[in-house]
Amino acid sequence: MKQNPPANSYDEWSRLREVVVGRADHYTEHHTDSSWMLFYFENVAPVLGDTAAERDLLSIPAQLVDELNEDIAGLVDTLTGCGVTVLRPAAPGKDVDIRSPYWDARATPPLNVRDQSIVLGKTIVETAPHIRARLFENDLLKPIFYRYYEQGGNWLSMPRPALAAGSLDDAYFRRRGVDVSTATSAETAQPIDGLGLEMVFDGAQCIRLGRDVLVNVANTNHDLALRWLRDNFPQLCFHRLDAMADNHIDSIIVPLRPGLMMLRSPQYLPYLPQALRSWDVIYPPPMSGPEPDYGDFGFVIPTASRYIDINVLSIDETTVVVNSHYPELIRVLEQRGFTVAPVRHRHRRLFGGGFHCFTLDTVRDGGCEDYLT
DSSP, rough: OOOOOOOOOOOOOSSSSEEEOOOOOOOOOOESSHHHHHHHHHHHHHHHHHGGOOSSSSEEOOHHOOOHHHHHHHHHHHEEEEEEEOEEEOSSSSOOEOOOOSHHHHHOOSOOTTTTTEEBBEEEEEOOOOOOOGGTGGGGHHHHHHHHHHOOOOEEEEEOOOOOBBBSHHHHHHHHOOOOOOTTTTTTOOOOOOSSOOOOOOOGGGGEEEEEEEEOOSHHHHHHHHHHHHHHOTTSEEEEESSSSSSOOTTTEEEEEEEEEEEEEGGGGGGGGGGGGGSSSEOOOOOSSSSOGGGOSOOOOOOOTTTTGGGEEEEEEEEEETTOOHHHHHHHHTTTTTTEEEOOOTTTTTTTTOOTTTTTEEEHHHHOBOOOO
């Protein structure tokens, strides 16, 4: 009988063997509380404006969720066809309302599984969510995590944040003179006496390069998490990127293989470690097609950046999964010798993620190599 392999994932490009692909079952609403607004602020604030504090649950049209599920099924088929073992989180059986002593929220399904977890070598790390609605999301991944633990893998969790009022740091925006009062005025959570800013962090704030890990740190919440990572993984070298973005960076920098990366634009080079700046760079071309027209669906808003299609998933050093709606990038990658596996992803901006976000690569062939010396 074939034994399942333990977790092993040190980088973003070596041969992918096993991957978790997220689910969108019961993704019927966005819970637009202050934690959600602050996390997605740059994308949702221009649309919600001063009405943010008046909203609670923002409905997502069922047709768009159905089409998202069709596109995820296409991603699963493509990965399976490339010889990758695909694992899926447990499906939530219904819309779930969650509650702590300090707040309540409508739970989010485990779609963007890159956010609440990261695999660092042979260890699964559950991270500390920014968004209250996502606090129990990883419960639906626990059957998978136990599978790897039983095969000898390691499993750690950052301290669970209370996410009470006052837990989240808006320093990234304050330093840039951005008024986030439309988000903070929506606060309904209760405070905890004596609790200040907490450790709050997503796995998608990290990019793995063998023994080296890039970590985006934009505020005190993230600083606390970087300290935790360094304390718990002394064998790895964590490079602090100083506020490259407000949180996630996997639609900014995408290493494709040793010595070659995709970078959103040259303005991000100064954020990178000096050794990484010598890598060859692909700058993604602009998209020629228009944004999807959602006028017939009422009020829907984009949570993800307009650069979300840079969020590709590597199957190996020469094979990349790319949104079929981005033919310009497909051509550029093919000209650089890559085999592109095109997969349709129609509503990538509405659901906060691309193919890298939707996946958690648990087993790759790579090891703890030094790619920066």
